Structures are given as structure tokens and as C-alpha cells.
Amino acid sequence: MNRARAHDHVRAEQRRFRRAKTGSAWKPRELPQFYYLTHFNSFLKDVHAKHFDLLGKVDLGFIAAFDALPRNAQATYVRMANRRGYVFDRDKFAYDEITDQTQQWVTLRDQNFIDPIASPLFRDWLSSLPKPDLVAFMTDTMCATLFKKSWKKSVLVDLAQSQTDPSDAVIPERYVGQGRREALQYLLFLYFGRIEDNLQTLTHRDLGLVRDTNDDQSGPQFDTPQEAKIAFFYAKALHDLRNGTDFDATRFCESFDTWPRPDCDLSTRHHDKLLQKLGGWSERQEDHDRALHLYTQSDAPLCNERVIRIRWTRNADEDRQWCKARLESLIENPGSDSEASFAEDFYARKFHKKRTSATTDLLRTATVLTLDEAFRNQPERAVLKHYKAKGIDTYRSENVPWRNLFGLLFWDILHDGHQGRRRLPEILRAGGFYAAHQTEIEARLSRLDNPPLALLDLLRTLSMHYSEDSALVHWGSRSLDRIKALLIHAPRGGVAHLLRLMSQDWRGTKDGFPDLMLIEDGRVSFVEVKTVGDSLRRNQLTRMRQLSAAGFPIKIAKIEWAVDPSQPYVVVDVETTGGRPGLHRLTEIGAVKMIGGKVVDEFQTLLNPQRSIPPNITRITNITNEMVAGAPIFLEIAEQFREFMGDSIFAAHNVNFDYGFMSAEYEMIDQRFRYPKLCTVASMRRFYPGHRSYSLKNLCRDFEIDLKSHHRALCDAKAAAELLILINEKRMMD
Numbered sequence: 001m002n003r004a005r006a007h008d009h010v011r012a013e014q015r016r017f018r019r020a021k022t023g024s025a026w027k028p029r030e031l032p033q034f035y036y037l038t039h040f041n042s043f044l045k046d047v048h049a050k051h052f053d054l055l056g057k058v059d060l061g062f063i064a065a066f067d068a069l070p071r072n073a074q075a076t077y078v079r080m081a082n083r084r085g086y087v088f089d090r091d092k093f094a095y096d097e098i099t100d101q102t103q104q105w106v107t108l109r110d111q112n113f114i115d116p117i118a119s120p121l122f123r124d125w126l127s128s129l130p131k132p133d134l135v136a137f138m139t140d141t142m143c144a145t146l147f148k149k150s151w152k153k154s155v156l157v158d159l160a161q162s163q164t165d166p167s168d169a170v171i172p173e174r175y176v177g178q179g180r181r182e183a184l185q186y187l188l189f190l191y192f193g194r195i196e197d198n199l200q201t202l203t204h205r206d207l208g209l210v211r212d213t214n215d216d217q218s219g220p221q222f223d224t225p226q227e228a229k230i231a232f233f234y235a236k237a238l239h240d241l242r243n244g245t246d247f248d249a250t251r252f253c254e255s256f257d258t259w260p261r262p263d264c265d266l267s268t269r270h271h272d273k274l275l276q277k278l279g280g281w282s283e284r285q286e287d288h289d290r291a292l293h294l295y296t297q298s299d300a301p302l303c304n305e306r307v308i309r310i311r312w313t314r315n316a317d318e319d320r321q322w323c324k325a326r327l328e329s330l331i332e333n334p335g336s337d338s339e340a341s342f343a344e345d346f347y348a349r350k351f352h353k354k355r356t357s358a359t360t361d362l363l364r365t366a367t368v369l370t371l372d373e374a375f376r377n378q379p380e381r382a383v384l385k386h387y388k389a390k391g392i393d394t395y396r397s398e399n400v401p402w403r404n405l406f407g408l409l410f411w412d413i414l415h416d417g418h419q420g421r422r423r424l425p426e427i428l429r430a431g432g433f434y435a436a437h438q439t440e441i442e443a444r445l446s447r448l449d450n451p452p453l454a455l456l457d458l459l460r461t462l463s464m465h466y467s468e469d470s471a472l473v474h475w476g477s478r479s480l481d482r483i484k485a486l487l488i489h490a491p492r493g494g495v496a497h498l499l500r501l502m503s504q505d506w507r508g509t510k511d512g513f514p515d516l517m518l519i520e521d522g523r524v525s526f527v528e529v530k531t532v533g534d535s536l537r538r539n540q541l542t543r544m545r546q547l548s549a550a551g552f553p554i555k556i557a558k559i560e561w562a563v564d565p566s567q568p569y570v571v572v573d574v575e576t577t578g579g580r581p582g583l584h585r586l587t588e589i590g591a592v593k594m595i596g597g598k599v600v601d602e603f604q605t606l607l608n609p610q611r612s613i614p615p616n617i618t619r620i621t622n623i624t625n626e627m628v629a630g631a632p633i634f635l636e637i638a639e640q641f642r643e644f645m646g647d648s649i650f651a652a653h654n655v656n657f658d659y660g661f662m663s664a665e666y667e668m669i670d671q672r673f674r675y676p677k678l679c680t681v682a683s684m685r686r687f688y689p690g691h692r693s694y695s696l697k698n699l700c701r702d703f704e705i706d707l708k709s710h711h712r713a714l715c716d717a718k719a720a721a722e723l724l725i726l727i728n729e730k731r732m733m734d
Helices: 003-022 035-050 057-068 071-081 101-110 119-128 131-141 153-163 181-192 200-206 225-242 246-254 265-284 288-295 301-313 317-332 337-351 358-364 379-389 400-409 426-430 438-447 451-465 479-489 494-504 538-549 615-621 634-645 655-668 680-687 696-702 713-733
Strands: 087-089 175-178 367-372 393-396 516-520 523-531 554-562 569-576 586-595 598-606 649-652 677-679
Touching: 035 057, 035 071, 035 181, 035 200, 057 181, 071 101, 071 175, 087 119, 119 153, 119 175, 131 153, 181 225, 225 246, 225 265, 246 265, 265 288, 265 301, 265 426, 288 301, 301 317, 301 337, 317 337, 337 358, 337 538, 358 538, 358 554, 367 379, 379 393, 379 516, 379 523, 379 554, 393 479, 400 451, 400 479, 400 494, 438 451, 438 494, 451 479, 479 516, 479 523, 494 538, 523 538, 538 554, 569 655, 569 713, 586 615, 586 634, 586 655, 586 713, 598 634, 598 713, 634 655, 649 655, 649 713, 655 677, 677 680, 680 713, 696 713
Parallel strands: 367 554, 523 554, 569 649, 649 677
Antiparallel strands: 087 175, 393 516, 516 523, 569 586, 586 598
């Protein structure tokens, strides 16, 4: 398969997935009445077959008890497990296909598939209440002076939980809790490899929004039930901590002595991450002794760093000497390049009187670029545009080309036929990839010294596997372009050096690569983009050092925002058949291009929306079905409008409406529409406060702007352009 054909296949795959995500040119599957129950039973059988050796008495009991339930009771439980939260109002729980709902609740209660609202579910019950019902409950059970009805619901829930004894609360019988939750969560964990709060992921699969999980794409592999249960414990603890409160964090800290000892790579990683998060939480609570105790239970780089920093701040001679010895040990035998960077930098500043950190030193060498502030939300795009305007070949890079190159170069070694490709190969997670395959890895790295030969190998792999799921390779249409530019223009041995580090320590080198890749004067260099107030993360600093050691020029582009008088804007207004992009369609586009406050070009066309225009829309816009019958469809003018946009900023009055419709129309024809945006409504509010209304009509009246044909696209676009002139005058003054 040649390169162009491979790219065609990649684009076809992208189109198919974009349609599935957006609903464009896509219809949901016709699902039978009890489709969700059929799929849930299939899920249980799949887990039972694949992971039987990892199932305990409770898990097997769940499967057996569910299998013994009557069909309608099964359907009720699955419907319940598919909804958000764990507490439900039976009076609001009704599905046409489930008969005799009252009996189903009785059956589920008798088999422990629903629980009463006792202490563990009390907060969930409070959260399930509509805010007026929550306020009413609090008014009945506690002093009304303790809270205000206007407070956020989450604040009210926290207060109600802290001020109410669950055993004293009067909870209506119609509220029930989902039973056997932990058993179901464990089965889902074995299936997906992560904690799921409900069955939404299964539902998305049923509806065709994500691909089916097949035999080679299940969750993590464990050797023993104990390994699986311990990994589940830590995955669930992290999940609960992320979604919990200070009370939950305190509970985790106090239960530390009862935590199981991690005995596999996954549980060890989660154990270390849990300690990091709880240590950080303890520091924020200013409980540094507890934080120190937690951090010292892990040898992870971040925990080591925090221990050193906390002990250093104690300012005691004993602690200072300990820090000195510990830093020297890390410099001599670091756990990772990142840890070495920290230890060397901290040691130099504290014991050799170096005044600034390595991060500060790098940031001081940054190239300062003054760019138009309309790109404020897209800084990488702004810098890319800047370099391209100077005639430099520039690519968005970050982590993707490195992961693509790594995944393609070592594809058959990583995927030996025994593991699914959608999840990260276990050998990378465990960290033994280089040691297990050093000879073959080095042989392939040596071929990178001959870029044409290496590219031929990569293209062969791409052609063979282009449509297969991969946790490593992103099948983008420009993937090979970036890889080709990198290989051809890289310093000799530079790419191999980085890929060798990735194969030796995937977890430590999989991210943090610079944002942009430049090809200038036959050499590749990298640029990290930072705006005012941004800092370099530790992994970014480490990656920049590694790239520099491999011979790649590295620089930082620091952006200062301003108003660029030469920056073109296209002020757009669209008329539509309704208010929902993707469902409703465009009937007219009007746009004016502005440079330096002057209109330099115009664009206007009616469009055939390929559906009827509702009468109420016609009354507003005066655009009729007869007027658009002979107009072009969007596909016929799409390229013309893209050329009209050029490198402009997309501006509109209430920009998300117009931009949303434009991007939806391009999505329907399998094209991306991405431009920086400026909203004249938000900008007028910012620079011209005090107006009673910021509608286009009222602002035109207030500023004496001509608006003779309101709700016709070109007229509204011209009026919004006049507002943009006022906005830019203020922006330049600021």
C-alpha cells in the first residue's frame, strides 16, 4: 500500500469516528426493548469467562443472584445502575417496558440489590434531592440561621451532612439505594481496567458511540485474585478521593495502617499516587507532620522531593544534613532523569549558593513574541502562525510524533499477539521493555541513521496496521509528515537517543515534549510555548534537557499579548433554520474582512439548507423556502469561504452561535473548521460597560450604527464590524 493510499485509509477512519461522536451523517442503532439487559448479561458472562480465577465469593454471588432474578427485576436494577448517583426516588423511576414496578422493588430488596438509606448513603441521598427539597429538609431538621437558601447546593449538602445524624433523619420510604455496588464496581474494573460509577460506558458501546470490547481488549491482567483486589482497592481509593470531600481525605489518612501492601505494578503506581495526593492535601491543611509521614511511605520521585522540601523548611541542622545526604544519594543514583534534575538543581541552590533555579534560568532565555491577544486561548496556534509567516516549516508536535514513532518502530515487539492493542502493553507499564528486548530494540534504533530506509519500515507497519486500535499510535493524516521531517532533519543519533530513553522508562518519558517542531536551514528544533504566568513543569524541564543532550536545539517562546493592527478579522453572521447546530442548517452567510479597522472584502451567499425553513424563522429573517431553493448547498461554497477566512480571526456577535454552526457544517463534509474567536458581545460588555442591553440592535442604536436589514447576514456582519472597530480602539488604548 503506498503512502497516499495509507493516508486515505487514515482519513476514512477519522471521518467514521467523527461522525460517531457528533451524530453527523450517523443514526443510532435500532435497539430492541431490553437491549441494555441483554448487553449487561453479556458483560457478566464475559467477565465470568475471562476472569473467573479472579472472582471471589462476593463477586460470584453477585453474578449468581442477578442471574436468578426475574427479568423485570433484572431490568430495574440495570436501569438503576445505569443512572447517575446511588440513591433513587421510586416515584420518579418508571420505564414502559418494566411491568409491576412495585413488585420489582420488593424482589430487589429481598435479594440485597437495593439498600435502605442508612449512614453510608446519607450524603448520596442529600445530593439526590432537588435543591428546594434539600432546603426544606434542612429547615425541618436544623436551625435556619445556619444557612441561606441562596448558597450553592454542594455547600448545603456539606452543611446538612455535618449537622445531621443520619439515624435521626426522617427519610421517606420511596428513596432507595443501589445495592451490591462494590461487587459491580469490581466486575467493571476487571472489564475496563478503571473504576466506573455506573454503566454509562457500556451504554455508549451499545449505542455505537464507542467500539465494542473484544477478547483482546479487556482490562488489566492479574496473576492472582489478591493482586486484582489490591489493585481495585487503590484504584477505587483514588477515584473516591478525587470525587470526595475533606471528610473522605481524613478517613483515608486515618486508615493508612489498614491499607493492603501493593503487590503488582498497577497497585504500586496507584498506591504512590494516593500517597502523593493525600500528602498534598495534608500540606494544604498545614499538617506537615502527617504529610511527611505519608510521603515517606513511597519512593516515588514526587514523594522524595516533597520529603526533602518539607524537612528543609524546618531549618534544623539535623534536617539540613539529612537533606544534603539524601540529595547526594539521589544525584548518585536517581530513580529517573526527572528526579536527577530536581536533586541537582536543589543541591546547587541550597549548598552552592546558586541564586536561581534551572527553570528560572531557562525562562530567562525565552524569546519574547508579541502576538495578537485574540489568540489568547490558543497560544500554540499563535506561535505556529508566527513562525509560518516567517517562512519556517512548523508543526504541532508535543507528545504525538514521539509516541507515533515509538509505537510504529516497535509495533510487533510490543504487540506480540497476546495483548490487546487498545490498552497500553503491560511490558511498558511494568518497565521491563528495554531489558527484555535490548538486542532487537538497538537493531531498530540503528536503522534510524538511514532515514529513507527507516521511513520505508514505518510505512510498511502503517500500511499493515493503519485501522487497528492502539494506545500508542494516533492515526492522524499528518502523522507521517511530522515523523519524516523529524527523522530527515534530526541530528545523527538524536531520535534514537530519545526512543531509547522511552523504551527504558516509558512512564518517565511518555510526555512533556515541547509544543512545536521547526524545520529551519535543514535542522529540526523544538519550541515550548509559554504565556505570562506560565511555569515549566518538571517533566517539561527534563524533556528539554534530554532533547538538548541529544543534539536538538531547544528554545522557549514567551508570549506577550497585544493588538496587532495588521491582524485580519472576518466578522461573520449566519442565518439558520433553528438554534441547534448539526440539527438545523445554514440559510445565509454574510461576512466582512477587516484589516487595520477597514473593510477590505465581503462575502455573502444564500444557502440551500436541504430542509424546510420553519414559518417562525421566515418571519424573523424574511428568508423563504423559495429564495433558497436554487441556492448552493454548503459543500459548494465551503472551500471558497475557507479561502476567504485565510489566517483571520473569526469574530461575531455572540460568536459561539455563528462559529458553532459553521464548524458543524464543515464537520458534515468531513472537514475541520478551527480559528481563533472573538465575541463582540463579550468585548462590548468589557470595554463599554453600563448599557442596558448588548443585543446587536440596541448597541447599533446606542452607537448610531446603520442596521437597515436586521437579521440578514451581511447587514448584521457589517454592523458587528463597526462594533469591532470600537472594541479594537479600546484594546489598543489598554
